[in-house]
Amino acid sequence: MTITIALNNDSINNLDLSPASTVIEPLLLEESIVSQEQQLHFEVNYELEPGDPRELSEIPEVRLWFVRLDAKYPWLPFLLDWKTGEFARYAAMLVPHQFSSKEGIQYNPEALEIFLMHKIFVLSDWLQYKNIPSQSRLKSLAQILGYELDDAFFEMIEKGNS
Numbered sequence: 001m002t003i004t005i006a007l008n009n010d011s012i013n014n015l016d017l018s019p020a021s022t023v024i025e026p027l028l029l030e031e032s033i034v035s036q037e038q039q040l041h042f043e044v045n046y047e048l049e050p051g052d053p054r055e056l057s058e059i060p061e062v063r064l065w066f067v068r069l070d071a072k073y074p075w076l077p078f079l080l081d082w083k084t085g086e087f088a089r090y091a092a093m094l095v096p097h098q099f100s101s102k103e104g105i106q107y108n109p110e111a112l113e114i115f116l117m118h119k120i121f122v123l124s125d126w127l128q129y130k131n132i133p134s135q136s137r138l139k140s141l142a143q144i145l146g147y148e149l150d151d152a153f154f155e156m157i158e159k160g161n162s
Contacts, residue, residue, distance in 0.1 A: 002081065003027075003036065006043045012065045020069055027079070034132055040079040041086055055099065057092035066093035075126040077119055077141060087144055091115060107145075116145050124157055 005020050027036050044056050056062050070076065080086040088105075095115045096108040120138050127134035135154050142149045 001039060002041050003039045003079075004041050004043050006045065007065070008045050009047055012044075012046055012061050015065055015068050017065075017069055017072060020073075024073060024076075024079070033078075033130060036079055038079070038081050038083065040076075041081050041084065042089070055092075057089070057097070057105075058099075063093050066090065070094055074119075074122045078123060078127070078137075082141070082144055087141065091145060112145060113147075116142060116147055120149070121157070124154075 003023060005023050007019055010016070011019050023040075027033055030036070044062065046056060046059065046062055048054065048059075077087050077090065080090055091107070091112070092105055095111045098106045100106050120142065123138060123141070124134055127137065135151075138154070139149050
């Protein structure tokens with residue numbers, strides 16, 4: 001079941017997280033948040049001036065709204081619908097990038113690596129707190145952005161948490 005968060009100019013321009021919070025907060029109260037894994041989708045209806053060619057991830061107000069959302073729910077990628085590209089779109093809101101007509105989105109490599117490692121650490125701790133197996137999930141998340149993480153990396157994280 002897909003869960004949609006609808007955003008418009010007002011919520012974005014006012015940094016109003018209530019459209020997201022009213023959807024996300026009840027999920028946190030559920031017995032098993034695992035049933036909501038990879039179900040979340042954003043429907044962003046941000047009106048631009050006629051002729052404005054920018055993508056949503058190029059609009060500072062939209063990006064700022066997502067930065068605020070990420071600060072409140074840093075583990076949110078767990079809920080995003082990865083199969084439909086929602087995690088990649090989410091990353092585009094938070095990681096500096098450029099568009100190429102031939103190659104599509106081109107992330108700043110260092111910024112993407114920092115973003116991914118931050119998400120891996122946050123999600124590793126959050127999933128452990130929720131007693132949800134994490135290693136295969138986190139490897140899959142990294143693969144979406146073109147990274148391979150090996151078992152030794154996760155052993156190092158576990159040692160650091162001891």
